[in-house]
Amino acid sequence: MSAPPSRSPSPVQAPPVQQTPGPRAAALQKLYSDAIKHTLRTCSYSNFASSFPTPASHAPDAMKRLHSDFVEKLDRSCKLNFDHILRDRQVVASLNDxxxxxxxxxxxxxxxxxxNTGQAVQPPLxxxxLPASSLYLSHLGPLLSExxxxxxxxxxxxxxxxxDLVDTVVQQRREIERLLSQLETTIADIDAANEALPVDNMHALTEEAVALDMDLRTAG
Structure with missing residues (x-):
């Protein structure tokens, strides 16, 4: 039975990525927060009221409350959607990595x-x-090596x-040759013994063997 193939070594795992926002993640969050604040500042009450002139002139207090609620809900909705995108796309972990x-x-x-004794290191290409062949070979290299x-x-x-099988076959052939040699020696001994016996003795032995066989059958 053949031995099972050895398992390939497990790939080296990357170190765990910190989930707390790092420099780039924090900068992205600040950039988005500043952009939302700037956008909401452009949505001032005067701009908002200009879109609804009749309610603004007849119910200015209600329009101010509506504007305040609108701005607050828009701010909260934008932040919630942004946080959801960050979690869904794992942006913080990717930027931390x-x-x-x-x-x-x-x-x-x-x-x-x-x-290199303080000398500048030449950056890689x-x-x-790089040509396409170098790029796909760089990706296939680890897999092909494995x-x-x-x-x-x-x-x-x-x-x-x-x-091991060759050694076993060689040993079996040697054993077969040894047994054949012993068998040939035994046959040669039998042939020599037959030749040494007189013909009359052979007939006598044959008759005695036949008689003994008949007696055994009769007794049985």
Whole structure:
């Protein structure tokens, strides 16, 4: 029975992403909040009342309350919808992960510059300048390497099993040859014994054997 193929190593998991807004997430939230405040400021009472001149002239107090309620509900609705989008799209986690990647890249660059005696490190080629073959091979490389390692392991197992089977077959052939040699020796001994016996003795032995067989059958 062949041994089961070895499992490929599990991929290295990325560190957990902080859910508290980082610099970019906090900047995005502030930008949206400032934009909403600016938009609501443009919706002043005078602009709002100009759209409803008759109620504004006859019931200004009611129009002011309506404007205040409208602005408050619009502000709350925009913020709730924005928060829902942030949660649904996991924006905070994604931006925090981007912050982590940028910080890690900066640390790597600093470490490389220090290892290179303070000289500037040449930045890598931008991905959009690379040919299509390099891009798809960079994505397929890890998968192909994993499959190659798995197939190599299975091939080694198969070769080991085949070597064991060859040894078993060789041993069986040797055992068959040994038994055949013993059988040929036994046959040769029997032939030599037959040749050594006189013909008259052979007839006598045959008659005695037949008589003994008849006696046994009669007794039975």
């Amino acid at each position: 981007l912050d982590r990647l940028v910080d890690d890249a900066r640390r790597r660059k600093t470490a490389a510059e220090q290892a 931008p991905p959009h300048t 499959k190659h390692a798995s197939l190599s392991s299975r091939l080694q197992n198969a070769q080991s099993e085949n070597a």
